Amino acid sequence: MTLVNRVSAFFLVALALALISYSAVFYVLVRNYLNRRFDEDLHNALQILSSSVEVEPDDAKWDPAEHGIDLHQRILNEVIWVVANEEGHAVDRSLLATRQDPVTTPMLEYARKYHPSANGPADFGNWRVMQVQLSAPNPKPMAIREPHEYASLLITVARPRGELQTTLRRLGTLVIILPAIVWLTSAVIGRWFVRHALQPVREMADRARSATKADFTLRLPVADSRDELSELAITFNGLLSQLQMEFDRQQRFTGDAAHQLRTPLSVLQGQIDVALRRERSGEEYQRTLHVLADQTRELRQTVESLLFLARAGADSVAPNGQTLNVNQWFADYVEHWKEHERSADLRFSIKSNGVVHVSPPLLSQLLDNLVGNALKYSPSGSPVIVSSEEDDSWLRIDVEDRGPGIRSEEIPSIFEPFFRSESARRSGITGTGLGLSVANRIAAVLGGRISCRSDLGQGSTFSLWLPIHRLSEANCGKTAEQNTLIESSMEA
Numbered sequence: 385m386t387l388v389n390r391v392s393a394f395f396l397v398a399l400a401l402a403l404i405s406y407s408a409v410f411y412v413l414v415r416n417y418l419n420r421r422f423d424e425d426l427h428n429a430l431q432i433l434s435s436s437v438e439v440e441p442d443d444a445k446w447d448p449a450e451h452g453i454d455l456h457q458r459i460l461n462e463v464i465w466v467v468a469n470e471e472g473h474a475v476d477r478s479l480l481a482t483r484q485d486p487v488t489t490p491m492l493e494y495a496r497k498y499h500p501s502a503n504g505p506a507d508f509g510n511w512r513v514m515q516v517q518l519s520a521p522n523p524k525p526m527a528i529r530e531p532h533e534y535a536s537l538l539i540t541v542a543r544p545r546g547e548l549q550t551t552l553r554r555l556g557t558l559v560i561i562l563p564a565i566v567w568l569t570s571a572v573i574g575r576w577f578v579r580h581a582l583q584p585v586r587e588m589a590d591r592a593r594s595a596t597k598a599d600f601t602l603r604l605p606v607a608d609s610r611d612e613l614s615e616l617a618i619t620f621n622g623l624l625s626q627l628q629m630e631f632d633r634q635q636r637f638t639g640d641a642a643h644q645l646r647t648p649l650s651v652l653q654g655q656i657d658v659a660l661r662r663e664r665s666g667e668e669y670q671r672t673l674h675v676l677a678d679q680t681r682e683l684r685q686t687v688e689s690l691l692f693l694a695r696a697g698a699d700s701v702a703p704n705g706q707t708l709n710v711n712q713w714f715a716d717y718v719e720h721w722k723e724h725e726r727s728a729d730l731r732f733s734i735k736s737n738g739v740v741h742v743s744p745p746l747l748s749q750l751l752d753n754l755v756g757n758a759l760k761y762s763p764s765g766s767p768v769i770v771s772s773e774e775d776d777s778w779l780r781i782d783v784e785d786r787g788p789g790i791r792s793e794e795i796p797s798i799f800e801p802f803f804r805s806e807s808a809r810r811s812g813i814t815g816t817g818l819g820l821s822v823a824n825r826i827a828a829v830l831g832g833r834i835s836c837r838s839d840l841g842q843g844s845t846f847s848l849w850l851p852i853h854r855l856s857e858a859n860c861g862k863t864a865e866q867n868t869l870i871e872s873s874m875e876a
């Protein structure tokens with residue numbers, strides 16, 4: 385069942401229920417009102433006629449003229465009335481009630497006798513009837529009664545229900561036909577409206593269907609209505625833009641990775657081909673194998689970086705997280721650089737007692753990349769300073785060099801995989817363009833970030849920001865005071 389049908393069906397069922405309830409209530413209220421009015425008229429007529437009777441202790445007199453009662457007033461003309469004496473003979477009656485009329489004859493018969501049920505309004509055939517009997521308590525004998533004097537008088541008023549029933553029938557027809565017309569009109573207009581309102585959904589579906597598998601250039605049509613559907617289309621288009629960016633990035637990454645791997649593989653292949661061209665001395669084979677070993681190591685590093693970059697997006701939780709004191713950790717880390725050819729230029733000035741929660745191998749790899757770059761790009765003999773600062777929530781480790789610096793417009797790109805600055809490429813310094821993107825990913829995985837400040841020709845400072853870990857000193861192994869401050873130069 386389509387959404388249009390479902391919404392229309394719900395709307396029509398709800399409307400039908402509302403119309404039926406409204407019509408039923410309306411009909412019942414109007415019918416009760418008309419019935420009440422009908423009975424009231426009957427009762428009033430009976431009252432008027434009753435007030436014409438003068439009831440004395442010994443007789444009851446029927447004398448309308450004496451009481452100034454006009455028997456032709458409207459209300460008495462609309463009913464049939466009969467005043468009968470105790471013997472059941474009509475003493476007086478309305479003009480409408482004639483014996484010749486087959487319709488009124490049964491009514492006249494009825495009026496001869498008192499029917500207790502007609503004390504309140506009662507139904508008699510197609511008539512609505514009311515009676516009242518007025519009797520003298522001690523009636524005098526008939527022989528000494530004057531004309532118009534009776535022992536008792538029975539007043540009967542009756543009104544044919546035909547007209548009322550016709551009115552009610554008409555009302556009934558009206559409360560069925562009118563809602564039915566309203567319902568049918570609403571069904572047609574409502575369906576058109578729902579179809580029209582959901583048209584954007586159909587257009588979105590058509591557009592999505594027309595797209596090929598990985599076509600992220602697709603954009604859903606945005607209706608002018610500025611409603612939930614256009615909001616959905618805008619949100620979905622935003623998502624598609626992000627997917628497109630990610631897809632483009634992935635494609636670039638895959639292309640760059642293939643290119644990056646092809647170069648060392650070609651070098652390996654070339655070395656092997658040259659070595660195999662003729663018989664070589666043991667020394668030559670040794671040399672070739674060393675070159676192959678270096679190339680293979682580089683290749684392995686590149687592959688590992690690529691794997692890390694490919695994986696880190698998916699699982700962004702730091703593996704083997706440990707709580708460590710920055711000072712303590714640096715004491716070991718400094719050793720790591722002792723054998724480097726530029727170890728004399730490397731200075732560590734770590735004055736933080738901060739505690740961070742990180743994976744030590746990842747932190748080590750991250751700093752290796754920053755320190756390695758600083759040593760790689762700065763001239764030999766210039767200092768590379770690793771220092772730290774901390775506040776309540778962040779630890780900052782700066783790696784500062786006096787190298788060529790980075791052009792400000794290139795800074796946003798240096799963390800992109802495979803990006804190498806113009807000057808780095810021209811200078812002939814080898815690199816893959818993966819070091820900073822790996823470092824940046826590691827920083828994110830550790831809950832921190834990297835920023836870069838650089839003055840062209842003056843040098844660059846890469847800052848690693850890590851969140852301070854709040855933990856009782858006891859858990860940390862050593863107190864802050866016990867930690868020695870690392871202030872060392874590799875020369876020392």
Ligand code: ADP
Pocket residue numbers: 753757758761762785787788789790798803804805806808814815816817818819820821844
């Ligand atoms: P690689 O060093 O292998 O080229 P990186 O990802 O480590 O790749 O660095 C990306 C680029 O950023 C480098 O090619 C270089 O242009 C620039 N860069 C990184 N560190 C420095 C630095 N300390 N001084 C100057 N340029 C740098």
